[in-house]
Amino acid sequence: MSGRQRLALAVLLTASFTLAVDFSILNVALPAIGSDVGFSLEHLQWISTSFALCAAGFTLLFGRVADLFGRRRLFLTGIALLGGSSLAGGLAQEPVVLLVARVAQGVATAMVTPAALALLTTTFPEGPQRSRALGLNGSLMAAGFTTGAILGGLLTDLLSWRWAFFVNVAVAVVVLAVAPGVLTESRPSTRPRLDVPGAVTVTLGLLAVVQGLTTAGASSWGDPAAWGSLLVGLVLLAVFWQVEQRVAQPLLPTAVLRRRTVAWGNVAGLLAFATETSLVFVLTLYLQDVLGYSPLSAGLVFGVLGVGTVAGGLLGPVVIGRVGARNAVVVGLLVQSAATASLVLLTTAPSSLALLLVATFVGGVANLVAIVGFMVTATSGLPDGEQGLATGLATMSQQVGITLGIPLMSAVVAAQWHGTSAEASPSLLAGVTTAVAVNAALLVLAAAAVAVFLRSRPWERPSERPGR
Known part of the structure; x- marks a missing residue:
């Protein structure tokens, strides 16, 4: 990589990591926010929901807008909006102001995420450089989800929940100062109609x-x-x-979705995100309501998963270089499934923590190998003019997967969990192990679908396959 490419990569990775942290940083701080700002208990969920709705709902639109009107322009606009809305959220004294700030943060996320990914895929040519850049991006995004929960707890305990907003302001100022000098604009010579x-x-x-x-x-x-x-x-x-x-x-040429790499790559990505994020939710119930861990202790346990995801992001490009992007997705999903399936052996004994740590580490590594393979597959073979669309679709799959997984696994757990007290822990454990088994089965189905529907055609040379 050239010096300019390294700086561009640092800017884009910083933005991606910050946005990933935003998804989880406020979760443990919700009770404190509610009491300080004046949210009733039944409306507290809207602090998270308003952000998630906008982050997922607008991502495909802004992915295409990035292609049509300029990726760098949209990226910088989104970062500026993120900084301004975070400042407003950190200073909010009323529920309406905080909710408006969260909506604006969600819109900023929908602007920045596909634009940043499109800038990344157009800055680095298809092949090893792009795979490595996407691997680093995947590592930091996955680490950001885990870091957000831990950082939110630390900031709330040591300073104030408001610093969960103010951190974004500092990041936005730094990115806006550096990005214009290292990111190159790309847009069509003739502007089409939206x-x-x-x-x-x-x-x-x-x-x-x-x-x-x-x-x-x-x-x-x-x-x-x-x-x-x-x-x-x-x-x-x-x-x-x-x-x-x-x-x-x-806005979305249907021919793009008819590409097998785009369609099935995004199916794999959606399931990879849905299964891993929902597994964290299920294991959080296990740690707190079966083993009796505190929220902070449970969050620290998932630090092992965070280390695994970082390792998987670094390993992903190596695996892709050896076996290709499609096989990396298949292998990643199957290993993740095996690691997840081992968690059906969890019991109420404290010694089960060792199994959980090993399984989540291995599963985290495999999950990121699959995610990097999905990103390479879903953005391969498309011209630069459609990279914003491709990354918008990939981001949409990610957001919908994160949103879909938890309610699905929650329903599986709830089917067997008959109570909320410590006496209900046996039925909760049964619900947890059932959800784990369903999670592992979904991963096997996803791996099978990718293996079958993304088989290389006989006339394709190895260099023409995605990620080779």
């Missing part, structure tokens, strides 16, 4: 789907509001698909 009907239907559709999944996680899958939102979302996405086949300049 597909407004497509933008409206896909954004509203994704918002409705994520709202439905979030409602299901917060209440239950029997909640009519959850199914109603999901139904509305699916109808809007169906309308979006019809719109895209009729407009002259579609």
Whole structure:
């Protein structure tokens, strides 16, 4: 890499890590925020939900906007919005101000994430350099999810939950000072028209789907509001698909989704994110409600998972270089499945912690190998002019996967957990092990689908396969 490429990579990785931290940094601070700002208990979830809705709902739109109007411009705009909204959130004294700030943070995340990934894939040519850059990006994003929970607890205990917002302000100032000098703008010479009907239907559709999944996680899958939102979302996405086949300049050219690498790569990515994030949720229940760990102690246990994900991000490009991106996804998912399946042996004995630590470390390594393979696969073979679209799709798969996994696994656990007290721990343990088994089975199905549907054609030379 040249010196300019290294600086560009540092800027983009810093932004990705910060955005990943934002997903989890406020979770442990919610009770303190509620008492300080004046949220009632039933409305506290909207601090997280408002952010997740916008981060997932607008990502595909902004991924395409980055292609059409300039990736660097959108990246810098999003970072500026992130800094301003974080400052407003840190100073908020009323619930409305805090919620508006969280909505703006979610929109900023939807702007920055696909733009940063598109800048990364266009800065580094397809091949080993891009695989290495995507591996580092995946490592830091995965580490950010874990770090956020730990950092949020430390900041809340030692300083104030407001510093969880103020940290973003400092990062935004540094990135805005350095980025203009190291990031190169790329956009078409002639600016096409934005597909407004497509933008409206896909954004509203994704918002409705994520709202439905979030409602299901917060209440239950029997909640009519959850199914109603999901139904509305699916109808809007169906309308979006019809719109895209009729407009002259579609937001999402349907030919892109007909590429096997894009379609099946994103299916693998969605399941990789859904299974790992939901496993963390399930194991959090196990650590706190079965073994009796405190929230901070449970968070520190997942530090081992964080180390595994960082190692997997560094190992991913090496594996891709040896066996190709498709095989890296398959191997990663299968190893993650084996590590996850071993957790069905968890018991109420404290000695089970050793099994949990080993399994989550191995699973974290394998999960990131699969995720790096998914990112390489989903962005391979596309021209630079469509990289924002490709990374927008990949980011959308990531966000929907994170949102989908927890309510699904929560429903599995709840089917056998009949109570909330310590006396209910045997039924909770049964729910945990059942969810673990379902999680492992989903990974095997995902690996099989990728192996079958992404088989190389006989006429493809090895150098033409994704990631080779």
